[in-house]
Each structure stands twice: as structure tokens, then as C-alpha cells.
Amino acid sequence: MFQAAAKTLSVFSVYRGVLFSLRHYCKNIPIKLRVSEALSGAELGANVKVQGWVRSVRPQKKNLFLHVNDGSSLQSLQVVGRAELDDPLLTFGSAVEVSGVLKKSTHQKQPFELEADQIRVVGTCNPIDFPFKIKERHSLEYIRQFPHLRCRTNVFGSLLRVRSEATAAIHSYFKNNGFVQIHTPIITSNDCEGAGEIFSVQSSGPQDVDDGNFFSVPTFLTVSGQLHLEVVSGAFSRVYTFGQSFRADNSQTRRHLAEFFMVEAEISFTQSLEDLIKVIEDMFRSATEHVLAHSAEDVDLFHQRVTPGHRATVDAMLKKSIPVITYTEAIDILKRSSENFDFPTDWGCDLKTEHEKYVVKHCGNLPVFVTDYPYDLKPFYARDNQEHSERTVAAVDLLVPGVGELCGGSLREERLDLLRARLEDAGLADTYSWYLDLRRFGSVPHGGFGLGFDRYLQCILGVDNIKDVIPFPRFVQSCLL
Amino acid sequence: MFQAAAKTLSVFSVYRGVLFSLRHYCKNIPIKLRVSEALSGAELGANVKVQGWVRSVRPQKKNLFLHVNDGSSLQSLQVVGRAELDDPLLTFGSAVEVSGVLKKSTHQKQPFELEADQIRVVGTCNPIDFPFKIKERHSLEYIRQFPHLRCRTNVFGSLLRVRSEATAAIHSYFKNNGFVQIHTPIITSNDCEGAGEIFSVQSSGPQDVDDGNFFSVPTFLTVSGQLHLEVVSGAFSRVYTFGQSFRADNSQTRRHLAEFFMVEAEISFTQSLEDLIKVIEDMFRSATEHVLAHSAEDVDLFHQRVTPGHRATVDAMLKKSIPVITYTEAIDILKRSSENFDFPTDWGCDLKTEHEKYVVKHCGNLPVFVTDYPYDLKPFYARDNQEHSERTVAAVDLLVPGVGELCGGSLREERLDLLRARLEDAGLADTYSWYLDLRRFGSVPHGGFGLGFDRYLQCILGVDNIKDVIPFPRFVQSCLL
Numbered sequence: 001m002f003q004a005a006a007k008t009l010s011v012f013s014v015y016r017g018v019l020f021s022l023r024h025y026c027k028n029i030p031i032k033l034r035v036s037e038a039l040s041g042a043e044l045g046a047n048v049k050v051q052g053w054v055r056s057v058r059p060q061k062k063n064l065f066l067h068v069n070d071g072s073s074l075q076s077l078q079v080v081g082r083a084e085l086d087d088p089l090l091t092f093g094s095a096v097e098v099s100g101v102l103k104k105s106t107h108q109k110q111p112f113e114l115e116a117d118q119i120r121v122v123g124t125c126n127p128i129d130f131p132f133k134i135k136e137r138h139s140l141e142y143i144r145q146f147p148h149l150r151c152r153t154n155v156f157g158s159l160l161r162v163r164s165e166a167t168a169a170i171h172s173y174f175k176n177n178g179f180v181q182i183h184t185p186i187i188t189s190n191d192c193e194g195a196g197e198i199f200s201v202q203s204s205g206p207q208d209v210d211d212g213n214f215f216s217v218p219t220f221l222t223v224s225g226q227l228h229l230e231v232v233s234g235a236f237s238r239v240y241t242f243g244q245s246f247r248a249d250n251s252q253t254r255r256h257l258a259e260f261f262m263v264e265a266e267i268s269f270t271q272s273l274e275d276l277i278k279v280i281e282d283m284f285r286s287a288t289e290h291v292l293a294h295s296a297e298d299v300d301l302f303h304q305r306v307t308p309g310h311r312a313t314v315d316a317m318l319k320k321s322i323p324v325i326t327y328t329e330a331i332d333i334l335k336r337s338s339e340n341f342d343f344p345t346d347w348g349c350d351l352k353t354e355h356e357k358y359v360v361k362h363c364g365n366l367p368v369f370v371t372d373y374p375y376d377l378k379p380f381y382a383r384d385n386q387e388h389s390e391r392t393v394a395a396v397d398l399l400v401p402g403v404g405e406l407c408g409g410s411l412r413e414e415r416l417d418l419l420r421a422r423l424e425d426a427g428l429a430d431t432y433s434w435y436l437d438l439r440r441f442g443s444v445p446h447g448g449f450g451l452g453f454d455r456y457l458q459c460i461l462g463v464d465n466i467k468d469v470i471p472f473p474r475f476v477q478s479c480l481l
Numbered sequence: 482m483f484q485a486a487a488k489t490l491s492v493f494s495v496y497r498g499v500l501f502s503l504r505h506y507c508k509n510i511p512i513k514l515r516v517s518e519a520l521s522g523a524e525l526g527a528n529v530k531v532q533g534w535v536r537s538v539r540p541q542k543k544n545l546f547l548h549v550n551d552g553s554s555l556q557s558l559q560v561v562g563r564a565e566l567d568d569p570l571l572t573f574g575s576a577v578e579v580s581g582v583l584k585k586s587t588h589q590k591q592p593f594e595l596e597a598d599q600i601r602v603v604g605t606c607n608p609i610d611f612p613f614k615i616k617e618r619h620s621l622e623y624i625r626q627f628p629h630l631r632c633r634t635n636v637f638g639s640l641l642r643v644r645s646e647a648t649a650a651i652h653s654y655f656k657n658n659g660f661v662q663i664h665t666p667i668i669t670s671n672d673c674e675g676a677g678e679i680f681s682v683q684s685s686g687p688q689d690v691d692d693g694n695f696f697s698v699p700t701f702l703t704v705s706g707q708l709h710l711e712v713v714s715g716a717f718s719r720v721y722t723f724g725q726s727f728r729a730d731n732s733q734t735r736r737h738l739a740e741f742f743m744v745e746a747e748i749s750f751t752q753s754l755e756d757l758i759k760v761i762e763d764m765f766r767s768a769t770e771h772v773l774a775h776s777a778e779d780v781d782l783f784h785q786r787v788t789p790g791h792r793a794t795v796d797a798m799l800k801k802s803i804p805v806i807t808y809t810e811a812i813d814i815l816k817r818s819s820e821n822f823d824f825p826t827d828w829g830c831d832l833k834t835e836h837e838k839y840v841v842k843h844c845g846n847l848p849v850f851v852t853d854y855p856y857d858l859k860p861f862y863a864r865d866n867q868e869h870s871e872r873t874v875a876a877v878d879l880l881v882p883g884v885g886e887l888c889g890g891s892l893r894e895e896r897l898d899l900l901r902a903r904l905e906d907a908g909l910a911d912t913y914s915w916y917l918d919l920r921r922f923g924s925v926p927h928g929g930f931g932l933g934f935d936r937y938l939q940c941i942l943g944v945d946n947i948k949d950v951i952p953f954p955r956f957v958q959s960c961l962l
Contacts, residue, residue: 034659034718051750053716053923070749071717072659095923097750122750123895123924130922148915149922152716160713164662171652178515178553181645185953186667186702186725187680187740189960197684199668199695201702203729204681214680214729214739215960221667221682228953228962232641235534235633236552237515243724244667248684248695258695259668268551269532269578269603414604434629434962441611441630442534442576443604472666472709479670479696481709481915 030099036072038102041112049099050077050114051122053152056134059086066119068096071151074158074297078105081116092134093125093152140306140468147472147480155306158298159469162291163457165298169290170242170263170453173283179238179265184225186244189217197248198223199258221246224450226381227435229266230412233446234438240265242453250476254465255403255455259474263456266448273371273394276409276447280398281322283451284367284407288318288460299461307462313401314460317367322398324369327351328390330359337362347390348374351397356404367400380422381435383411383447396449400459409449414439511580517553519583522593530580531558531595532603534633537615540567547600549577552632555639555778559586562597573615574606574633621787621949628953628961636787639779640950643772644938646779650771651723651744651934654764660719660746665706667725670698671912678729679704680739702727705931707862708916710747711893714927715919721746723934731957735946736884736936740955744937747929754852754875757890757928761879762803764932765848765888769799769941783942791943794882798848803879805850808832809871811840818843828871829855832878837885848881861903862916864892864928875928884940890930895920 030049033042038050052070059065064086067076079098090096100116107113131146132138132153143150150156174181187201199221203214225241232239245262263283270276292299292314303311325333334345334355343352351359351370360368375384375391382393395410413419416439423429423436457469467473472481511530514523519531533551540546545567548557560579571577581597588594612627613619613634624631631637655662668682680702684695706722713720726743748760773780773795784792806814815826815836824833832840832851841849856865856872863874876891894900897920904910904917938950948954953962 036659051718051925069716071661071713071719093923095925122926123920123922125923126921148712148918149715151713152923157716160663160717161661163664167662167664168652168656171649175649178517180552180642181648182641182952183644183648183742185740185955187727187955187960188962190962199682200685201680201682203731204679204701214731214957215955216958217960219960220685231629231962232552232632232952234630235550235638236641237532238552246668250684250695259666261664437629439604440607441604442574442606442633444532444576445603471663471713474666474668474696476695477697479668479698479700481669481671481712 033102034072035068035070035075035077038077038114039073039075039112041102041104044102044104044112046102047099048102048114049097050079051097052077052095054090054092054094054096054125055154057090057092059083066090066096066098066116068098069157071157071161074154074161074301078107078110078113079116079119080113081119085116085119087119087121089121089124090119091125091127093127093130093132094121095123095125096120097122137305140463140465144467151471155301158301159457159461159463160471162295162298162302162461163469163471165295166287166291166453166457166460167242169287169294170283172290173286174240174265177238177279177282179240180232180236182225182229182232182239182241184222184228184241184243184264186222187215187219188222188228189215189219190222190227191220197250199246199248223247224262225264226266226448226450229264229448230381230435230438230446233266233268233448234442234444237268238265245450252476254467255458257454257466257470257473257475260466261453261470262450263453264448264450266446268444268446270411270445270447273396273411273447276411276449277324277369277396280369280396280407280409280449280451284398284456285318287456288314291460302461302463307464310462313365313462316364317400322367322369323363324371325359325363326372327370327374327392328372330355330370333359333362348376350377353404356399360399360401360404365401367398367406369396369398371396373397378410380419380426380428381410381412383413384418394447398451402462402464403455403459405452406455406459407449407451409447411445411447414443414445416440416443514583515553516549516551516556516558519558519593519595520554520556522583522585525583525585525593527583528580529583529595530578531560532578533558533576535571535573535575535577536635538571538573540564545571547571547577547579547597549579550638552638552642555635555642555782559588559591559594560597560600561594562600566597566600568600568602570602570605571600572606572608574608574611574613575602576604576606577601578603618786621944621946625948632952636782639782640938640942640944641952643776643779643783643942644950644952646776647768647772647934647938647941648723650768650775651764653771654767655721655746658719658760658763660721661713661717663706663710663713663720663722665703665709665722665724665745667703668696668700669703669709670696670700671703671708672701678731680727680729704728705743706745707747707929707931710745710929711862711916711919711927714747714749714929715923715925718749719746726931733957735948736939738935738947738951738954738956741947741951742934743931744934745929745931747927749925749927751892751926751928754877754892754928757892757930758803758805758850758877761850761877761888761890761930761932765879765937766799768937769795772941780942783944788943788945794846794943795941798881803848803850804844805852806840806844807853808851808855808873809853811836811851814840814843829857831858834885837880841880841882841885846882848879848887850877850879852877854878859891861900861907861909862891862893864894865899877930879932881940883943883945884936886933887936887940888930888932890928892926892928895924895926897921897924
């Protein structure tokens with residue numbers, strides 16, 4: 001009996017869409033539009049309904065003017081109503097539902113506007129308690145104090161839309177270039193780069209297993225998906241991953257987070273670092289051009305209000321291809337400079353932030369690839385440049401203005417004997433026996449890189465502090481919400 | 482001086498692409514093709530180079546036949562060479578580079594083949610040590626023992642391509658429907674649903690802060706991005722997130738993982754559960770149709786070899802719209818059945834796996850939405866159905882054959898007084914004061930859902946064990962690699 005009822009129900013469901021549309025026209029039920037749709041003049045002349053949050057209220061003698069936003073675009077929809085429609089609850093931040101007719105506007109800035117028949121306050125917002133004030137331009141530092149409300153500001157709304165669009169652009173780039181997306185894990189039993197600054201994971205709560213040793217081995221939050229990507233790159237010539245990485249970095253800087261987003265790719269059958277450099281540069285260019293084209297209004301808000309003049313820097317970045325210098329050349333540049341650096345600039349020393357900044361500035365304040373770092377500075381998997389006179393590895397970093405290291409990559413040591421020797425030296429041959437297996441069976445020359453996605457947004461938008469480009473920043477002594 | 486050098490370098494770079502292509506044609510350097518490109522007849526008649534791993538070797542008197550795969554498709558490229566090109570190192574699993582001319586094949590199954598001039602073994606593979614054997618069809622259980630090598634089998638290769646395509650399909654669905662993607666955090670100070678079965682996070686290593694209390698508050702791995710999405714849905718009417726969630730679930734079932742992937746969406750200005758149901762159903766249909774169309778060959782491998790006949794089930798799922806029944810109706814169905822259930826079926830009891838299975842079977846072994854669960858069964862944020870005679874909330878679960886609960890959602894309690902009372906009862910009003918703020922300022926009716934992405938793949942591919950649809954499964958007592 002019930003089955004019959006379910007069938008009737010599903011036959012009904014097929015028609016419910018049709019019935020719904022018919023009902024609209026017969027009863028003149030307004031058509032629901034998003035603000036971005038209304039702004040593009042969809043359903044011009046029709047009876048429409050728009051829902052969103054009030055961004056401005058301007059009562060005049062005869063008319064009431066509202067601006068309503070629903071997150072679908074930076075621009076709000078102008079609503080014009082008779083003065084009687086005004087309501088003391090119509091305040092900045094309140095939620096409204098407006099019905100009326102979508103008309104051409106006489107204003108140039110605003111091609112369409114909604115002539116309201118009805119304005120209903122759905123959710124009130126006390127302007128005294130609400131931390132953001134109408135017409136005030138709050139600083140990024142100020143709004144950062146309200147992580148649960150800051151998406152209600154224009155600037156953070158734009159950030160979230162750009163972030164979403166940039167994510168889509170990166171996925172598109174890889175998909176269009178034959179990369180397969182791999183979901184690498186967050187919880188890992190590898191201590192990957194042996195960096196030390198890692199988070200450990202335990203089960204907590206009543207269902208503990210073996211004193212919190214849920215996985216029966218110590219587990220950590222991943223610092224990189226690279227080794228997992230390398231597993232897959234033993235059968236797929238182009239793979240990538242896009243997700244979180246973690247570093248228990250006990251330093252409050254404007255470019256470090258404890259939880260950050262990384263784009264990582266691994267390419268098999270590479271011939272040289274140039275193969276990697278080409279992919280990094282293509283991806284950077286393709287994603288940036290996509291974002292500039294598809295999020296123009298939102299990007300402009302940053303380039304005009306947050307960091308005036310940054311657009312010129314971004315345009316310059318895209319104008320020519322990125323120069324490549326070796327680590328040894330970078331050291332020469334630093335040595336020849338008259339700057340007083342805090343850290344040494346001898347061959348073999350790590351490039352610190354101050355050094356990276358200087359090199360970028362020296363190269364016209366534009367991005368620059370630095371290659372072939374000393375063997376001892378890079379992790380075990382970096383490929384030994386045996387043919388070089390100095391002992392270096394085929395590693396590459398991309399340095400960019402304002403941010404420093406945006407991207408790091410290397411060819412991976414695919415030669416079993418060299419890799420085994422290096423792991424044995426480090427006492428890691430047993431731990432990484434599975435990694436050695438990858439070289440034992442059908443090993444191929446390969447390489448990959450990781451790009452810090454949050455830093456990438458800083459770089460293209462000109463945002464000084466990394467905490468302002470991520471919805472919920474996590475850093476030392478702060479994990480709000 | 483260096484700047485001049487850099488300029489020369491970058492001018493050169495502009496031309497290097499052009500020079501590269503020219504060189505190819507002048508010197509007849511073979512054009513690098515991926516296997517999928519070669520299979521589609523790209524560069525027919527040209528001198529090409531294909532790189533990949535050997536999937537079969539068949540030496541004959543006059544000719545040598547190889548199948549080479551590079552992960553770009555399930556199908557391998559047939560390579561034909563003179564018998565002299567044979568090499569004892571050409572074994573199953575070895576990596577090769579083949580140059581030659583791409584020709585039309587005389588075989589129907591294989592429209593194009595590569596006539597090899599040169600075959601170079603790049604990486605050897607000892608067939609005795611390699612756990613997978615040529616021409617043998619290993620079971621999913623067998624290959625699961627080799628997490629670092631299983632992507633080299635046909636079946637797991639197909640899984641990874643389907644997983645990538647399904648991920649892209651879900652992103653497309655949301656993008657095409659005006660949803661903004663939000664990167665919700667993994668580390669959280671919320672104990673979200675108070676489920677208890679959670680993982681805690683501590684910093685480890687030398688840089689400890691305050692005895693491992695890196696964030697100065699206790700932190701956990703997220704069990705859901707919902708509350709963070711709700712933050713953003715106070716300014717964006719359509720948002721979603723796609724990433725990992727965690728549950729320290731001490732049970733080894735074929736549908737639970739400690740780290741799993743969730744698609745979560747939140748929609749503002751909902752009127753009823755029907756709004757949510759429509760989005761869930763649309764997304765399910767759109768993603769599935771996309772995957773069936775774009776990964777046909779890979780999906781067929783599962784539907785033909787792994788679970789013969791499953792395609793009919795999938796087609797039936799897509800044929801009609803999904804019926805909706807209430808929890809109360811589900812309880813009636815269970816009560817009327819003659820089955821002996823292990824758990825009680827009284828109104829107010831949770832639906833266990835055995836109950837879900839029965840309800841799905843009762844509905845023709847097809848997906849079914851179950852709505853309006855008892856108030857006491859659902860978390861604090863579920864919206865009270867005050868108008869109903871029994872005390873229920875506006876929650877919905879999607880149950881599907883073989884998997885059970887695929888998706889769960891609810892309208893969220895947007896009424897400040899009701900939400901505050903419920904949080905006060907639970908002693909959580911202070912902890913969630915920020916969440917109450919969302920209702921204090923411009924609150925709107927809204928709702929959302931979460932879909933288990935790994936279970937979704939089980940559902941469309943007919944894979945029995947969830948460990949076989951994720952690259953690196955994490956579950957109790959197992960965190961390999």
C-alpha cells in the first residue's frame with residue numbers, strides 16, 4: 001500500500017516543478033531573484049522578490065531608498081519605495097524581503113532598480129550593538145576582531161568571492177591540463193619533512209582506544225601532501241591536490257598560519273626543473289588572469305581601497321615571463337649589496353625573509369624563480385645535482401613581492417641507490433621503506449611543487465596580513481570559533 | 482648589471498616557447514603525447530613520444546606488442562615494435578618511453594597504435610617482488626594491502642579518475658547555481674555536535690607553547706563545517722564547502738572512516754525543508770549524470786567487473802524523483818513489517834542501519850528522503866516544528882541502497898529565543914554566544930545539509946567497502962603512510 005503512495009508521490013514530484021512555475025504566472029507570485037540576477041536586468045518588468053541584508057537606508061520625503069545585498073555580488077540592488085514603506089526596523093544589517101517590479105533606473109551607476117510594493121523585515125539588527133556602522137569604512141584590523149560577523153562587510157565579502165573564484169580557477173587550470181585531483185589525507189603517520197613544528201592527533205572523548213592511540217601509531221596533521229602525491233604519480237603522470245596543511249609555527253608574522261591552504265602538483269617524466277617552472281608559471285598566470293577577468297569588481301575594491309596602486313604591480317607580474325636565477329647567483333647579488341642583513345649571506349646559508357625581499361627588489365620588484373639550492377638545505381627527497389661542481393639539489397622557489405616565498409618545488413630523487421643512501425644516513429630507511437618501494441617498481445624522473453594559496457591571494461590582492469585572506473585564521477594562541 | 486641579465490633572460494623566455502616548437506619540426510624531435518591524446522588520434526602520422534608504465538608485454542616472432550598506460554585513461558595505448566626492440570627489462574609495471582609514429586590500427590577495439598622506433602626502459606620492475614601480477618585480476622581486499630602501490634592497478638586507477646571527476650562535477654553544480662565556496666577550517670575550538678567521538682589536536686615537537694596548548698584553548702578536528710558555513714550564510718545566501726571531516730569512531734564497518742570527505746551547503750531564506758530537498762536531489766542527479774557521461778569507461782569497469790548489474794540500480798535512481806516520507810511514516814513501515822529487528826522501532830527511537838536498510842528496500846530499493854525527526858534525536862541547531870502535534874524538528878536524511886544515510890540536513894533554528902532556551906538547557910549558551918549573535922543581527926530562515934562524498938562514490942559505483950573509494954583510508958588502528 002505504501003509503495004503505491006510513494007509512486008503517487010513521485011509522479012506528483014515530476015509535475016511539481018511545472019505546477020510551481022504555472023502557479024507563479026497565474027497568481028502573479030513574484031519570481032525570486034538573486035541580487036546579481038536583478039543587477040543584470042533579469043526579469044525586467046516582472047513582479048520579482050529579492051531577499052538580502054540592508055546595506056543602506058535613505059528615507060526621503062516622498063520615497064524610501066534601500067540598498068540590499070545577498071552576497072552574490074559586491075554591488076547592492078537599489079530599492080525604491082513609497083515613504084510609507086519605511087519602518088524603524090529597517091536598519092543597517094537587518095534582513096529583508098522585498099517584492100516589486102524590476103525597472104530600468106535613471107541613474108547611470110545603477111542600470112536597474114526594484115520598485116517596491118512590499119518590504120518585510122525578516123530579521124532585525126540593533127544598530128547600537130552591531131559592531132559595524134553604516135557608511136563607516138572599518139579597517140581590516142578592526143573587522144578581524146569579529147570573525148563571526150566580518151563576512152557582512154563589503155571588503156570581506158569581496159575577499160570570500162575572490163577566494164572562491166581563485167579556487168575554481170586553479171581547479172580549471174589543472175583539469176584543462178590533464179591533471180587528476182587526488183584527495184591526500186590530513187591525518188598522517190609520516191613526520192614528512194622532519195620539521196618538528198607539527199601537530200599531533202589523539203582521539204578524545206569516552207571511546208578512547210589504547211590510551212588515545214586510536215590509530216595504534218603516532219599520528220600528525222600533514223605538513224604536505226607531496227609524499228602521498230608521489231605514491232599516485234607512480235601510475236598517473238599528472239596529479240594535484242588542493243587542501244589544508246599545518247605547521248605548529250610559534251611565530252606571529254603577517255604571512256604564517258598554523259592551518260593554511262596549499263596547491264600541490266606532481267609531474268612524472270620530467271626532464272629538468274624547467275618542466276616544473278613552466279607549470280608553476282602557467283598556473284600562476286592562468287589563475288590570475290581568470291580572477292582579474294571574473295572577479296573584476298571585487299579585485300578592484302582591494303586595488304583601489306586597500307592597497308591603492310597594487311594593480312600596476314599585478315599587471316607588471318603578468319607582462320613578462322618570470323626570470324630564473326640560481327641560488328648561487330642570488331647569493332652573489334646579496335654579497336654585492338650594501339645592505340646590512342641580520343643573517344649571514346654565505347654560500348650554504350638559508351635565504352631568510354630579508355634576503356628574499358632584497359632579491360625580489362633587485363629583480364625589479366617582480367616575481368623571480370631561484371633554483372639549485374645547497375644539498376644540505378633541502379629535505380631528503382630533493383634530487384641531487386650530481387653534475388654540478390657545488391653540491392646542490394634541483395629545487396626551485398618562487399619569490400614574489402610583498403610575500404616572499406610563494407611556491408617551492410623540486411625534482412625528486414628517483415634513483416633508488418641515492419635515495420636509499422640518503423635515508424640510511426638520516427636513519428629513516430625503515431620508516432620510509434614504502435617510499436623506497438616507489439623507486440623499486442617502475443621509478444621515473446618526476447618532480448612537483450606546492451603553492452601557498454593564502455599567500456597567493458595576498459600577492460594578487462595586495463593584502464598585507466595573511467589573516468585577512470582566510471575565513472577562519474588559526475595561528476599561535478588563536479583559534480576562534 | 483644583473484638587471485640587464487634578467488631582462489635578457491626574460492626576453493629570451495618569451496621566445497623559448499616558439500623556439501621549442503620550431504626545434505621540434507626542424508629536428509623532427511618527437512611530440513610528447515599523453516596516452517589519452519594518442520588514443521584519440523592526436524598527431525596522427527607524426528613522430529610522437531609516449532611515456533608510461535607497461536601493462537602488458539607480448540613478444541611474437543616478428544613483432545613485440547606492449548600496452549602502455551600513464552593514468553590519463555583506463556585504456557592503454559598499444560605499441561607495436563620490431564622483435565629486436567624486446568628487452569628482458571620490459572616487464573609488467575616497468576616505466577618506458579616509446580618513440581615512433583602514431584598510426585591507424587587495423588583492430589576495431591583500438592583505433593590507433595604507436596609503431597615504435599625506440600623503446601627505452603626508464604625504470605625497472607622486478608615481476609617477482611611486485612605484488613601485482615600480469616593478467617591477474619586481484620580482489621579489492623588484496624590490493625588494499627598495498628596502499629602505496631594500488632593506484633597501479635586498473636581498478637584503483639579508475640576509482641581515482643572517477644573520484645576526481647565527481648569532485649569536479651560537484652564544484653560545477655554549485656558554481657552554476659550561484660554558490661560561493663568557503664574554506665571552512667579543520668582545526669576548531671567547537672566541539673560541534675557534542676558527539677564525543679572527536680580527535681584533539683596538540684602541538685608536538687620542540688617548539689611547544691604552554692605545554693602543548695598551542696592555541697591557548699582546547700582544539701579538535703572538525704566534525705562538520707556547518708557552524709562555520711552558517712557564519713557566512715549571514716551575508717551570502719548560498720555557500721558550500723568540500724573537504725575533510727573527522728570522527729574518532731571506534732568501529733570497523735564498511736561505511737565508516739575516521740577521516741572522510743563531506744560536501745556541505747547552507748542556504749539562506751529557505752521556506753521549508755522542500756527547498757533543501759530540491760538542492761540535494763538536484764546536486765545528486767547533476768553530479769551523477771556528469772560522472773556517468775564523462776567517466777563512462779571507468780564507471781563501466783565497476784559496473785561490469787566489481788558489482789555486475791549495479792548500473793541498472795543507478796539508472797533506476799535517476800529515473801524518477803526521490804520520494805519523501807516522514808520519520809513517523811518510516812516508523813509505521815517498520816512497525817508493520819514482520820522483520821525481527823535488533824533495535825526497537827518505537828516512535829522516538831533512532832533509525833539504525835537495519836531500519837534504514839528496510840525502509841530503502843520497502844521503497845523499491847531506491848533512495849528515499851526521511852523528514853521531521855523527533856526533537857530529542859537531533860542537535861541543538863535543528864529547527865523546532867512547533868506547528869506539529871508530535872515534537873519534531875525540520876530535519877531530513879537521504880537514505881540510499883547499500884549505503885544507508887548518504888546525506889543529512891535540517892532547517893536551522895533562526896529564532897533567537899528558541900535557540901537561546903535550547904542552548905541554556907544544554908549549558909552551552911556561553912560557549913555558543915557567537916552563534917547566538919548570528920541570530921541577533923539580521924537572522925534569516927536558513928538550512929543546510931552534508932553529503933558523505935565517499936559514501937556517494939560507494940553508492941554510484943556499487944563498491945561495498947568505503948576503504949576502496951578513498952586513496953588513503955584512515956580508520957581505527959590503521960593510518961598507513
